[in-house]
Amino acid sequence: MRKGDIMNKCLVLLSGGLDSATCLAIAVDNGFKPYALSFDYGQRHKVELEKAKALAKRYNATHFIFPLSLNIIGGSALTDMSIDVPDVPLEKIGEGVPITYVPARNTIFLSIAAGFCEVNDIEHIFIGVNALDYSGYPDCRPEFIKAMEKAITLGTKYSDMGKSFKIHTPLIDLKKSEIIKLGISLGVDYSLTNSCYNPDESGNPCGKCDSCKLRLKGFKEAGFKDPLKYPEGIEL
Structure with a gap:
């Protein structure tokens, strides 16, 4: 679908982070009704849900928060509070699957999204996965997205109706700096986002987790200042 085409509905997986906010802006810019x-999945960084609410309101998107207890599964520093969020050197980020990976998270999220879309007659799903400046999560790979696109089509009535899902991943081949530049060109207010895996009680980022470091690196390379408030002394 191109800008200027007849408006179509889409579903944006909106975490409240930098990437999903940019995806939402892209969807709107391309004429979609979002x-x-x-997902409230037991994550330690629940502040992202408040950010998601603010972003949805800004873009006039009908917003749903799905309760999902992935902390029952555990195995991730994001859902198991007994596991510390690591402070990984920037040059080591992306080497292997980190402890912040939530087992099968995007598989689960996209499956639920497919059910929502099936009921609401939506064929387009936007997700802000990235395979360049990222933490090394296996469920952000292009081949995974292609496989899920086929699976959710075959596993729903869409396959019997001659319809199919399209999973849009407009950020998958972009560096974080390129994502930020694109978002700023579209008017994204990044003060309404959260990227930190281990924010303080006020929701301010730690500046030490891999997500914070990738975000800070992206803003620096893009030539813009991150609007979020980091602890004193945090710099790349």
Whole structure:
């Protein structure tokens, strides 16, 4: 679908982070009427849900928050509070699957998204996965997205109706700096986002987790100042 085409519905997986906010802006810029789906999955960084609400309101997106207890599965520093979020050197980020990976998270999220879309007659799903400046999560790979696109089509009534899902990943081949530049060109207010895996009680970022470091690196390379408030002394 191109800008200027007849308006179509889409579902944006909206975490409240930098990437998903940019995806939402891209969807709107391309003429889609957005629905937004966020997940309350037992994550330690629940501040992202408040950010998602603010972003959905800004873009006039009908917003849903789906309760999902992935902390029952555990195995991730994001859902198991007994596991510390690591402070990984920037040059080591992306080497192997980190402890912040949530097992099968995007598989689960996209499956639920498919059910929501099936009921609401939506064929387009936007997700802000990235395979360049990222933490090394296996469920951000292009081949995974292609496989899920086929699976959710075959596993729903869409396959019997001659319809199919399209999973849009407009950021998958972009560096974080390129994502930020694109978002700023589209008017994204990045003060309404959260990227930190281990924010303080006020929701301010730690500046030490891999997500914070990738974000700070991206803003620096893009030539812009990150609007979020980091602890004193945090710099790349």
